[in-house]
Amino acid sequence: MSKVIVVTSGKGGVGKTTSSAAISAGLAMRGHKTVVIDFDVGLRNLDMIMGCERRVVFDFINVIQGDAKLKQALIKDRRLENLFVLPTSQTRDKDALTKEGVKAVLDELREEFDYIICDSPAGIERGAHLAMYYADEAVVVTNPEVSSVRDSDRVLGLLNSKTFHAEKGEGAVKSQLLLTRFDPQRSASGEMMSVEDVLEILAIPLLGIIPESTTVLKASNEGTPVSLDEKSPAGKAYIDAVGRLVGEQIEMRVNPAERRGFLQRLLGRTA
Amino acid sequence: MQIQDSKHLAGQKLATVKPVQIRGRFFTAIALHLTGPADRDFLAALDDRLRQTPLFFENAPLVLDLEKAQGLESERDLALLAKEMRARRLSIFGIQNGTAGQAAAAAAAGLISLPGGRNVPLDRVNRPERAAPAQAAPEVEKEAPPPATRLIDQPVRSGQTVFADRGDLIIMGPVSSGAEIIAAGNIHVYGRLRGRALAGVNGDTSARIFCHSLDAELLAIAGLYRTSENLGPDIPREHVQVCLEGEKLRVLPLK
Numbered sequence: 001m002s003k004v005i006v007v008t009s010g011k012g013g014v015g016k017t018t019s020s021a022a023i024s025a026g027l028a029m030r031g032h033k034t035v036v037i038d039f040d041v042g043l044r045n046l047d048m049i050m051g052c053e054r055r056v057v058f059d060f061i062n063v064i065q066g067d068a069k070l071k072q073a074l075i076k077d078r079r080l081e082n083l084f085v086l087p088t089s090q091t092r093d094k095d096a097l098t099k100e101g102v103k104a105v106l107d108e109l110r111e112e113f114d115y116i117i118c119d120s121p122a123g124i125e126r127g128a129h130l131a132m133y134y135a136d137e138a139v140v141v142t143n144p145e146v147s148s149v150r151d152s153d154r155v156l157g158l159l160n161s162k163t164f165h166a167e168k169g170e171g172a173v174k175s176q177l178l179l180t181r182f183d184p185q186r187s188a189s190g191e192m193m194s195v196e197d198v199l200e201i202l203a204i205p206l207l208g209i210i211p212e213s214t215t216v217l218k219a220s221n222e223g224t225p226v227s228l229d230e231k232s233p234a235g236k237a238y239i240d241a242v243g244r245l246v247g248e249q250i251e252m253r254v255n256p257a258e259r260r261g262f263l264q265r266l267l268g269r270t271a
Numbered sequence: 272m273q274i275q276d277s278k279h280l281a282g283q284k285l286a287t288v289k290p291v292q293i294r295g296r297f298f299t300a301i302a303l304h305l306t307g308p309a310d311r312d313f314l315a316a317l318d319d320r321l322r323q324t325p326l327f328f329e330n331a332p333l334v335l336d337l338e339k340a341q342g343l344e345s346e347r348d349l350a351l352l353a354k355e356m357r358a359r360r361l362s363i364f365g366i367q368n369g370t371a372g373q374a375a376a377a378a379a380a381g382l383i384s385l386p387g388g389r390n391v392p393l394d395r396v397n398r399p400e401r402a403a404p405a406q407a408a409p410e411v412e413k414e415a416p417p418p419a420t421r422l423i424d425q426p427v428r429s430g431q432t433v434f435a436d437r438g439d440l441i442i443m444g445p446v447s448s449g450a451e452i453i454a455a456g457n458i459h460v461y462g463r464l465r466g467r468a469l470a471g472v473n474g475d476t477s478a479r480i481f482c483h484s485l486d487a488e489l490l491a492i493a494g495l496y497r498t499s500e501n502l503g504p505d506i507p508r509e510h511v512q513v514c515l516e517g518e519k520l521r522v523l524p525l526k
Contacts, residue, residue: 150429153447157428172425201465203426203445 002110005117005245006135006173008159010151012122014143015180015210018220019238020119021049023139025225026242028083032114035074037105038088039131040121041096047087050077051223061089064101070108079228084113094127102130124158134164138175139207139245144182144193149201152177156202176207178241183212206252208241210234300332302367305340309352321359333361334385338368346379353380420456427452427466440470448488457481469496470513480513485522495520 007020017040024036037060038046047053052075058068063086070086077083086105089096109116120131132138138159142152160172179198186192199206210216215232219225227238243250307313333356343349349366356363365383366373374384421435423442429449433440440454443461450466452458458470460482467489471478476493485508489498492515506522513522 150447150449153429154449156426157431157450160425160428161431200463201445201447 002113003115003136004106004110004134005115005137005139006120006132007117007139007141007178008120008128008132008155009122009141009148010124010128010155011143011148014141014148015216016122016141017045017049017119018216018226019139019141019178019180019210020046020117021225022227022235022238023242023245024115024117025077025080025083026227026239027115027117027246028077028080029227029239030242030246031082032246033082033112034115034117035084035086035109035113036117036119037086037109038119039097039127040119041088041127042090042093043121044088044090046119047075047085048223049220050085050225052077052085052087053223056087059087059089060105061092061096063105064096064098070105094121094125097126097130099130099133103134106134124154128155129158129162132159132163132173135159135173136165138173139178140175140202140204141178141180142198142202143180144187144195144198146193149193149198153202156204175204176245177202177204178207178210180210181212182209207244208237209252210237210241300334300364302334302336303361303363304336304338305343307339308341309343309348314355317356317359331362333363335363335366335382336368337366337370337373340369340373344370344372344376346376349373349376349382350380353382421454426462429466454478467491468513476515481525482511482513484509485511485513490520490522492520 005023007016007023009016017038020036024034027034036046036050038044039060040046041061044056044059047056055075058073060073062068063070063073073086075085075087077085086109106116118131118135121127132155140152140155140159142148156175159175160166163173165171165173177199179195182195183192187194195206195209211233213232213234215229216226216234219229219232219235226232226235227242229235230239237253240250240253305313335352337343343352353363363382365385366377367385369377369384377384419435419437420439420441421433423433423440424444426444427433427442427446427450429447432451432453433442435454435456437455439456439459440452441459441461442452445462446452446460446464446466446468448465451469452460452466453469453472455471455473455478456475457478458468458480460468460480462482463484463486464480464482465486465488468480468482468487469489469491470480471493472491474493478492480490480492485506487499487502489496490502490513491497492513495515495518497520502522507524510525511522512525513520515521
């Protein structure tokens with residue numbers, strides 16, 4: 001039974017695409033056949049994060065409009081055998097997405113894949129709405145910061161009312177929280193919201209806490225999903241989150257901040 | 272006409288008031304349902320009804336509902352009936368649900384024919400005195416809908432609005448910042464209230480807001496509101512009720 005999971009947040013820049021890439025790579029590493037779809041039509045980024053931007057020929061919109069077959073548009077990842085990317089168009093806009101088109105593509109993907117990860121654009125308009133519309137589950141990406149939390153709350157409201165499952169009366173889409181860019185020290189000093197504060201407001205289960213880490217930006221620039229870097233704290237946190245996503249019980253470790261090198265400590269506290 | 276006027280005025284002085292202003296307006300009228308012919312018996316029954324509440328209909332705009340009426344197809348009949356009613360200080364101005372013949376007769380008698388409308392219970396018509404019991408007034412529309420309580424057992428998220436238009440609202444979960452809960456009656460929140468809560472929106476000043484944990488952006492009862500900024504820092508926050516005391520919105524602990 002395949003699962004469609006939307007990675008969404010409302011607010012931009014919180015790490016949706018990074019998380020989509022890391023989660024889909026993490027699922028593929030576990031042996032699940034996974035495809036990740038970029039719904040951010042016009043602002044194509046996922047292919048860069050996945051390191052396949054040079055291999056895009058046909059895209060999601062071509063498939064929706066019948067100009068290409070799904071097989072032609074899917075890009076197979078070079079590192080992981082089970083991982084595929086469905087890139088989007090950079091030249092079109094969100095109006096090119098249609099409910100029927102998205103459904104047809106998802107139905108075709110469901111026959112072949114175990115997990116279909118939908119990387120939602122920011123906002124709550126057409127692109128974001130269609131990314132979440134056919135989802136079975138949602139991963140809500142949130143930063144420990146008030147505006148991000150409020151936007152996530154708004155998105156949770158939409159997940160409970162404006163999705164296929166909700167409209168058919170089959171109950172809410174199962175939503176879980178992925179707290180990203182979390183800095184335990186700044187949280188402890190009150191500069192950042194605590195995990196408890198965020199959970200109290202959003203009232204959904206916690207999927208994982210991804211610590212703020214320099215390796216995330218580095219991995220993005222290199223076009224490598226963060227979860228492939230199993231040594232970095234962020235990579236480990238994503239791998240744990242993926243384990244929980246597939247139903248494993250993994251203890252939540254609030255990751256200690258990255259240990260600074262001896263020399264750095266000597267040189268003082270400026271980071 | 273208007274353009275001409277303003278051109279004309281422009282030569283002399285600046286026009287400070289527009290000569291014609293048109294505004295759409297909704298208002299409530301009383302519908303008098305006529306069953307049978309408009310004969311002596313009807314007038315006697317009307318007189319009887321008016322004696323019970325002499326002030327109730329005075330100067331209230333009144334529409335005659337002719338759905339079940341008999342006759343009244345001629346201008347003379349309608350004009351006569353209107354005259355009789357005006358003699359009783361009833362401000363009749365139109366008819367509704369009439370036949371084409373009745374509509375034409377009404378137009379000739381100086382009454383307008385209204386295209387339908389919506390019935391509301393008479394106690395919503397804002398008159399100082401209440402209507403007598405329904406059995407004494409068979410000609411007055413009175414079908415009060417049963418009060419309906421809404422119960423929400425999920426969190427109310429930012430951007431969502433929950434409206435209980437005919438009764439109380441019970442929320443079994445948190446109400447997020449940016450969410451809005453509105454009720455004609457009371458509001459109960461069994462969780463933290465961070466959004467906006469508006470009770471008694473139809474003007475019920477006895478409505479109250481009860482909540483477990485108060486952190487609201489805005490509280491309002493019957494249109495009187497206070498925002499979190501002017502609620503003050505020292506109000507009780509846990510197990511509270513919000514009610515009106517005269518013209519003042521008060522937050523009191525639940526004992």
